[in-house]
Amino acid sequence: MLFSCKSQKKEAIEQNTTVNSKMDIPKKHTSKKLDSLSLNNIRLWKEYFDLKDFLKVYEEISSREALNNALELKQLTKLAKDSIDIEELKAPAFKARINVFQNEVLRLADMTYIPAITAKEIDLQVKNVFSTFSSLNSKIEHTFRKKSFDNSVKIDSIFNKIR
Numbered sequence: 001m002l003f004s005c006k007s008q009k010k011e012a013i014e015q016n017t018t019v020n021s022k023m024d025i026p027k028k029h030t031s032k033k034l035d036s037l038s039l040n041n042i043r044l045w046k047e048y049f050d051l052k053d054f055l056k057v058y059e060e061i062s063s064r065e066a067l068n069n070a071l072e073l074k075q076l077t078k079l080a081k082d083s084i085d086i087e088e089l090k091a092p093a094f095k096a097r098i099n100v101f102q103n104e105v106l107r108l109a110d111m112t113y114i115p116a117i118t119a120k121e122i123d124l125q126v127k128n129v130f131s132t133f134s135s136l137n138s139k140i141e142h143t144f145r146k147k148s149f150d151n152s153v154k155i156d157s158i159f160n161k162i163r
Contacts, residue, residue: 022119023064029126030059032134034141041088041144047080055133063122067112073129074109077102088143097139101132 034042042048054076057069081098084090108125111117 023122024062025119026060026062026065027123027126028060029130031055031130032137034137037148038137038141038144041147042086042140045080045083045086047076047083051076051080055130058126058129061126063119063126066108066122066126067117070105070109070112074105077105088147089140091143094136094139094143097132097136101129101136104128104132 051073054069054073058066058073061069081102084094084098088094104125108122108129111122111125
């Protein structure tokens with residue numbers, strides 16, 4: 001009976017060590033970077049750049065570190081969302097994307113309170129955060145490319161020639 005208990009205890013320790021080591025393996029993540037036109041148009045949005053800089057930590061991060069930094073990421077995301085002063089980005093389509101991004105960050109932050117969370121679940125959530133941040137960046141680029149196109153083509157003059 002003593003041998004059986006020691007064997008089970010040893011297996012439990014080995015399993016726990018394996019789980020803990022998976023939590024400490026860094027994973028690589030990337031997101032879409034903004035083009036120079038977009039960067040120039042949002043250069044005064046300090047909170048976006050704070051968020052973007054903080055996400056650099058997540059580009060190669062272990063699951064444990066991702067959870068340790070999740071609450072700070074949550075705060076930076078809220079600050080960025082609440083501080084949008086750029087008129088072009090006050091559109092419903094952009095607000096929807098930033099809300100989706102914030103929801104993914106909130107989900108990651110909520111994972112810090114789940115004791116039985118696995119490294120695989122955390123890595124998947126970090127991947128979702130980067131995916132939605134890429135979508136946010138794509139929308140920013142699209143918005144300013146459209147604005148640039150509209151400014152370069154005089155739509156009214158085209159319609160006047162058609163009449």
